Amino acid sequence: MSVSLAPAVLPASSEVLRAEVRQFLSEELAAKRFVPGCDKWLGGFDLEFSKRLGDQGWLGMTWPEAYGGHGRSALDRYVVTEELLAAGAPVAAHWVGDRQSGPSLLRYGTEAQKLDYLPRMASGDHFFAIGMSEPGSGSDLASVRTRADRIDGGWRINGRKIWCSSAHRVDSFILLCRSEPPTEDRHAGLTQFVVDLRAPGITIRPIHLLSGEHHFNEVIMDNVEISDDCLLGEVGSGWAQVTSELAYERSGPERFLSTFPALVALLQRLGKAADRGQRVAIGRLAAQLRALRGMSVSVASALDRGDAPNVEAALVKDLGTRFEGDLVEQIRLLVETEPEYGAEDELNRLLAESFLHMPGFTLRGGTNEILRGVVARGLGLR
Amino acid sequence: MSDEIRTLLLDSLERLLRDQCTPERVEAAEQGGYDPELWQQICDLELHRAALPESQGGVEADLSLVTEMLKLTAASALPAPAAEALLLAPWLVTLAAVDLPEGLVTVSPAGKALSVMGEDGQLVISGEVSRVPAGRYADWLLTVANSGDGECLLLLRQDQWQVTEALNLAGEARDTLLFNEVSLSAEQAVNIPGGSAEKLWQLGALARSAQLVGALRRAQTLSHTYVQERSQFGRPLAKFQAIQQQLALLAADLEAASVMTGLAAMGFATGDNGDVAAAKVQAGQAAGMGARIAHQVHGAMGFTQEYPLHHATRRLWSWRDEYGSETHWAHRVGEQLVNLGADEFWPWLTA
């Protein structure tokens, strides 16, 4: 059986960094520079906050210094990300770029692309979106139909991408296209490009979330002409590249901490008046969190060693994203309150943010059904 | 403790269990759950001494290793009080700096129920200790009691108690031992540091967590084999997505319990940080969920006495309630967090 999660702990050296991040966050909070929220890695878009993180050296942490990075370990980055998530900080602007587009550029990009993008991403001046899904291609990503056709010195792109988070306010996206007609090998003939979202021929249409937020976009590409410099990696290697990008996308602590601030607010509200049943419920949730964090650190350590824990990441994401929802469902039964969007009361506000974002938890980055399929394959059942 | 010794111990245990601890043998030891010959073979390999210091013939096997051993014995449903004899008894005698008694040694966390009277060196005990693993077979019972001057380890001999038999759901002996004004010799009561009873309770919970993980691994392995061998509608059950999804859920819960148990074993020496509690909560939860899924994918076959799945699942249903249920441990964590306060929650989680 090939699921293997070895218990691991973060190195003591990361704890110095943790203290620095906590100090920074408490100063930000004291200065009222952000309001803690749930699912702010998706919904908390704050260019200035991201810029301040860049100033601290907490963006592009693991990238080489030659590209504006800070040459730190993946576990150091883990500490920073989990601290930001636990604090409910508004990290959405840089999240995608820092987590997956940057590492993809680093791995597959040309020297020129790396020098062009990475320093600006690490300083908090250039942001990325993801261009994978299409109206006809969700879970079945290999079926994408956006076409890239060769032209003199470059490519012409036609097609539609959908569900592109924050595409209306970030700078670029990594686009998955079909560059050759489909053959029997569904994964062949796919290619990735780095594309400027303001390029001529691109139209960005808002799609509003059920909460009313403008988060999603449809990105329509009508004869968009891009130069060869925009090609990311190899022509025809898009599937392998997008798969490695998904490994970054699936493995982080945002897959179990999206609603964590609500649990802190629950403790705040109940205080020492918590009755036995409430204490048991809090303890149970805390125990589950401890286990999830242990698993997540285990995956992060495996990644740091250079392993490819794709099955393990899928397993933890399945468990963690279900937990994010269970957490708030339990809280509402414990306190019998009425969640209200933007409410003065912190718990009511956080619950509202959580419930209105909850449908996304078990869909984004690969649905839980698809993840369990990955796990089942890892277990040798498919 | 070197990797070599670690591998050697685990390999020799695994081989012995594979060759000797067959489902037939486990079945034959039903109604009590003890196979003295099999246990003797474990002792012949000196595995029951592994956790002892070298001065006592052990190799100072650390908790990570001993909990791995317990996962193996649990996966094979070894008919013997493995947690008590391989981990808890060696830990107690090491703590008290006394020799491990000869014969089958069991342990109970319920010694506080005994009344201990008299002076140092001339103690008399009375009372009952209930739910003692392998009570009817044991030569010795080790437990922690409160005497006049603090906690003491009692080393009680089989001729000092009367047995009332009882079983857990797995058919393992969980007997009541009655002590009726029994005089102890001086060596039978040894003073130990305060807080040892609590430590024993935690260590027992950790041991049961490891055993739950081991038994659940067994249920998982049987399920995987079964769904690949059994066909319906012209294809193996494993090809049905509904089956795959169920087994992925089982795997997720099992891995959570396994990682948490591993962390608790690694950190046990450094004090109570909530890892043991989290491990027992996860393991107990995984046990219920996992047993249900394993039975569901087995259909009626898994519901029979003939098929060995119940050797794992009846242990899951028993062990999750021993040394504190999920509720017990969750309550403790909840208490701790409420007392720490909201601001200390995240630091607690990341400490």
Ligand SMILES: Cc1cc2nc3c(=O)[nH]c(=O)nc-3n(C[C@H](O)[C@H](O)[C@H](O)COP(=O)(O)OP(=O)(O)OC[C@H]3O[C@@H](n4cnc5c(N)ncnc54)[C@H](O)[C@@H]3O)c2cc1C
């Ligand atoms: C909050 C959020 C942000 C997102 N951001 C982006 C982004 O920035 N860029 C981007 O490209 N995409 C983004 N997505 C899209 C996301 O990747 C897709 O939603 C996801 O891959 C699922 O595709 P779908 O929504 O088309 O659902 P579908 O694939 O149509 O699935 C619908 C249901 O059917 C189930 N299903 C599908 N196939 C199978 C199968 N083989 N077996 C069993 N069940 C199956 C699914 O699990 C799901 O329950 C985002 C999505 C969300 C929710």
